[in-house]
Amino acid sequence: MYRDTWAEIDLTQIRENIIEIRKFLPRSTKLMAVVKANAYGHGDIETAKEAVEAGADYLACAFIEEAIRIRNAGLQQPILILTPIRPELVPLALEHDLMLTVTQASWFHEMRKYKPIHTPHKLSVHVKMDTGLGRIGIRTQEEWLEMVPWLRAPDVVVDGFYTHFATAGEADNRYLQLQIQRFLEMKEWSSISRIPINHYHCAGSVAALRFPELCMDMARIGAAIYGFYPEKLVPNIQLKPAFSMHSRLLQMKKLKEGEYVGYNNAYQTDSDQWIGTVPIGYADGWSQRMQNSEVLVEGVRAKIIGKISMDQLMVKLPMYFPEGSKVTFVGYSGDQEIQIQELANHIGGVSQEITSSITDRVLRIYKEGGGVHHEITGSRTKTY
Numbered sequence: 001m002y003r004d005t006w007a008e009i010d011l012t013q014i015r016e017n018i019i020e021i022r023k024f025l026p027r028s029t030k031l032m033a034v035v036k037a038n039a040y041g042h043g044d045i046e047t048a049k050e051a052v053e054a055g056a057d058y059l060a061c062a063f064i065e066e067a068i069r070i071r072n073a074g075l076q077q078p079i080l081i082l083t084p085i086r087p088e089l090v091p092l093a094l095e096h097d098l099m100l101t102v103t104q105a106s107w108f109h110e111m112r113k114y115k116p117i118h119t120p121h122k123l124s125v126h127v128k129m130d131t132g133l134g135r136i137g138i139r140t141q142e143e144w145l146e147m148v149p150w151l152r153a154p155d156v157v158v159d160g161f162y163t164h165f166a167t168a169g170e171a172d173n174r175y176l177q178l179q180i181q182r183f184l185e186m187k188e189w190s191s192i193s194r195i196p197i198n199h200y201h202c203a204g205s206v207a208a209l210r211f212p213e214l215c216m217d218m219a220r221i222g223a224a225i226y227g228f229y230p231e232k233l234v235p236n237i238q239l240k241p242a243f244s245m246h247s248r249l250l251q252m253k254k255l256k257e258g259e260y261v262g263y264n265n266a267y268q269t270d271s272d273q274w275i276g277t278v279p280i281g282y283a284d285g286w287s288q289r290m291q292n293s294e295v296l297v298e299g300v301r302a303k304i305i306g307k308i309s310m311d312q313l314m315v316k317l318p319m320y321f322p323e324g325s326k327v328t329f330v331g332y333s334g335d336q337e338i339q340i341q342e343l344a345n346h347i348g349g350v351s352q353e354i355t356s357s358i359t360d361r362v363l364r365i366y367k368e369g370g371g372v373h374h375e376i377t378g379s380r381t382k383t384y
């Protein structure tokens, strides 16, 4: 590692979270570990391996590139791609034994140009229903009936039938109830059509933890694996984050009252002040919205001041710190902690938005059982 900015991923914590979630779900419910977006920034392959070892039955990705990376890493579990792929990519998906999300009869029509019906490979699909998220999926029985003949093809297996909730994280669950009601009706359509379907599923992390009885055959768990969940709404489980991120002070300077800091003169000192520069910026995923949020410098809180630039940002320090002092953006430093939730509140977003935005430029260091295991950034891997 040459650069003084890194993220630490506690794989043991990810494992413990999955084991806790597993205990929480009904026994007959399979656990699909969602590792899209580089496992919410935690490292896709490392997380997928850990998830499988901890008992995940399925894996899920957003896009075909992500799924191929995981398959090529040697994982044998079923992998569902949550976003529909272009029909011409079906042979590529089959080559890597990937399951597809389907939402339209016209997709199958087009797909048949690339996969003739009598080819030996079976295509495993999960049909996505839109019960009110308004994103992707079938909304009407008409659309479903158009899809049915394609689903009956001898080389098609309907491994799943699913939907996704819009308001699982909100205390008021009336809209969630409406979506469930609609999903149960749609489930009826599938029974009437006598299409054999292996798994019905509807819950992501928050719905699964709040209403385990809703999970049906499978729960698609992303955020909770990484320790992100609304603690107030789910008091009966304890999950912890696995992600922390740190850097080191690059330069210290004492500015006089009235001096400017950062682009556009966005900050002006109101007294003589210690200002520290840290080598991390928005190109690392530390967005300009983080301006005025806090970091820990050797356990002491300090505010990010001025505009965050591409590779560097400045913090206002209450006292002198030597260059090289540890700066913690997320996680513990001394007896202080910066929680991701605090930062999410600062930007008006969610925890997973922050971790999944951390770019490849930031080295991920993996810890298992407390010790450092090995580190990966982008395509570079180093094992100790």
Ligand SMILES: *Cc1c(COP(=O)(O)O)cnc(C)c1O
Binding pocket: 034, 036, 082, 164, 203, 204, 205, 206, 220, 221, 222, 223, 224
């Ligand atoms: C991302 C995603 C999930 C995982 O959601 P979490 O809230 O992170 O558990 C589940 N289902 C679908 C369709 C998704 O896109």
